[in-house]
Amino acid sequence: MANKPERSKFMSNKQMSVGDPLESRCTKCRKITNHLIVAMTDGKPAKVECNTCKGQHKYRHPVVRKKAAPRRTVDPKLAEREEWEKLRPSLENKQAIVYSMTTAFKVGSVMKHPVFGLGVVLNSLGLGKVEVLFEAGKKKMRCL
Numbered sequence: 440m441a442n443k444p445e446r447s448k449f450m451s452n453k454q455m456s457v458g459d460p461l462e463s464r465c466t467k468c469r470k471i472t473n474h475l476i477v478a479m480t481d482g483k484p485a486k487v488e489c490n491t492c493k494g495q496h497k498y499r500h501p502v503v504r505k506k507a508a509p510r511r512t513v514d515p516k517l518a519e520r521e522e523w524e525k526l527r528p529s530l531e532n533k534q535a536i537v538y539s540m541t542t543a544f545k546v547g548s549v550m551k552h553p554v555f556g557l558g559v560v561l562n563s564l565g566l567g568k569v570e571v572l573f574e575a576g577k578k579k580m581r582c583l
């Protein structure tokens with residue numbers, strides 16, 4: 440007794456080849472029907488035969504609606520926030536220096552600011568300015 444070939448639910452995961460069943464839009468039937476692959480091009484079905492009308496035609500993907508690809512824009516604020524989250528555990532073990540414009544801050548120092556809270560000095564910008572990463576993002580702070 441021959442088993443009826445079951446349609447795999449994971450068709451997209453396996454390599455397709457000539458003779459495999461797949462769904463395609465059929466121009467004669469004017470709907471999505473089951474087809475068999477007749478010819479392959481670049482690992483994709485190129486020509487298919489409709490199981491319903493036995494007509495052969497170019498493969499047409501049955502999914503008409505295109506899903507909009509999620510746009511991955513890098514939010515600089517988010518990147519700074521992530522950087523902060525990574526640094527935060529190490530900040531709590533360090534001696535924080537209370538911010539004042541008359542205090543000198545070295546790169547790597549932990550600053551405690553009355554408004555922005557804990558921050559780490561990332562860069563010395565010269566001319567009495569340092570770049571500090573706070574939870575709210577990077578800020579340029581005046582110091583000695």
Ligand SMILES: [Zn+2]
Binds near residue numbers: 465466489490493494
């Ligand atoms: Zn057809």
